[in-house]
Amino acid sequence: xxxxxxxxxxxxxxxxxxxxxxxxxxxxxxxxxxxxxxxxxxxxxxxxxxxxxxxxxxxxxxxxxxxxxxxxxxxxxxxxxxxxxxxxxxxxxxxxxxxxxxxxxxxxxxxxxxxxxxxxxxxxxxxxxxxxxxxxxxxxxxxxxxxxxxxxxxxxxxxxxxxxxxxxxxxxxxxxxxxx
Numbered sequence: 001x002x003x004x005x006x007x008x009x010x011x012x013x014x015x016x017x018x019x020x021x022x023x024x025x026x027x028x029x030x031x032x033x034x035x036x037x038x039x040x041x042x043x044x045x046x047x048x049x050x051x052x053x054x055x056x057x058x059x060x061x062x063x064x065x066x067x068x069x070x071x072x073x074x075x076x077x078x079x080x081x082x083x084x085x086x087x088x089x090x091x092x093x094x095x096x097x098x099x100x101x102x103x104x105x106x107x108x109x110x111x112x113x114x115x116x117x118x119x120x121x122x123x124x125x126x127x128x129x130x131x132x133x134x135x136x137x138x139x140x141x142x143x144x145x146x147x148x149x150x151x152x153x154x155x156x157x158x159x160x161x162x163x164x165x166x167x168x169x170x171x172x173x174x175x176x177x178x179x180x
Contacts (some may be wrong), residue, residue, distance in 0.1 A: 013125040025097035045109045057102035061094045100126045
């Protein structure tokens, strides 16, 4: 049995997975960085193989989604994670996003060992994320059943447990200087 090689921390991949149109997706620019190719090269490879990427594998964000996403993730109007949207270069089109199936299909159009290795890792991370979400749901259901079973004196404990399960992580403070 060979030892599994981890190229990229799972946290890095998970932080690049977004929920758009009811699907977990990754941006073309993020995937390009992980595969160590240019975003344009990735998109050209996909366009050459359009029949492999139906709408449930990959789609392009519309203008409103792009604008809303920039606001949600706190990006100023002049910079964007998928390139610069001003006159100084960068992406001038709305980004493409890939579902888990689309990410899996990318390995067939990007013919490099790096792409295959990164692809395997991304697919495993999607799977792990699904398992975590499933376990969290099961735990919430068990707590709810237990709460109904026991009297109101213990309800305080259940309230604390529920708040811990739904508590969002606090944003990390940035280190360094910022020029205004």
